[in-house]
Amino acid sequence: MNISVVIPLLNEAESLPELHDWIASVMQNNKYSYEILFIDDGSTDNSWKIINQLAEKNEFVKGIRFQTNYGKSQALNAAFKVAKGDVVITMDADLQDSPNEIPELYNLIKKDNFDLISGWKKKRYDSKIKKNIPSKLFNAAARKTSGLKLHDFNCGLKAYKNEVVKNVDVYGEMHRYIPVLAKNAGFTKIDEKVVIHQARKYGVTKFGIERFFNGFLDLITIWFLSKFGKRPMHLFGLLGSFMFFIGFASAAYIGISKLLHVFYFHTTARLVTENPWFYIALATMIIGTQLFLAGFLGEIILRSNKNHERYKIKEALNL
16 A cells, blocks of 8 residues: 555544545545545544545545544554555644645655655744744754754654654654654654645634643653653663762761761860751752662663553544
8 A cells, every 4th residue: 555644633524525535636646555544533523424424435534533532642643553555644634734745745755765754834824823933932942852953843744654653652742743753763864845734724723822831841751751761760860879979978078077076176066967958968868869769760660561552442444
């Protein structure tokens, strides 16, 4: 199979027939073998009914329906596990991504041998205050942190080798950072392509301003995982050992100073517990010990099996 088109969606019933017909037309004109994977993330409108109707007239339409709304990352994760195409293309269901981009994205992966191509919506039709300005700040921070020179990390239109989607674990709200996850997994041929961005035709956006706050928190997580995800002891163990050493040395100095006053200078010194630096030294040793244990526990957890599939599939169609 040439292409798997993955479309996560939430309450996009109005746009699905038009999107399906557009994708099918592009596939037929280019003689691609394909599948369209609709992932219904707990829609409360007629989205799943529409997907069933599309599947009746097109055998290449497949679907997964979640029990409730779990988020875009979980939707992508579920689709990536079953996608069969040599090239996997993700796009949003709101018709803001153009299926006409598919042939060029496919060629960049198959002919130019890229691992991942990320779309860049250079000209956007979103609100400047709600999306454009926060998006520019978010992408600048992501570039600085990840080392990837992409302009639009969160663009829904992306193309991947099948091997890439089978080796990235998308969970939480990490769909924004799939290029970073791919890079961390060893896929380094990553580039971007300017794509057409269209104004929303139906419905309203499902994302609020809180996604940018969550995005920056996830960015910190990704940075930490890329630097110390495979060796947490290198960070926590080092910090813990350093703080414990500082605290122990301070406590030893206080104790030796007390002994010198009593046995060498034969003077009366105040009790060690009356010295505020004693408690600072004690607290530093305790914090150092806790950091060291955090690193140790991180190493143990790292070697245990992790399960990020925090979603429940209600129905599957043609899989």
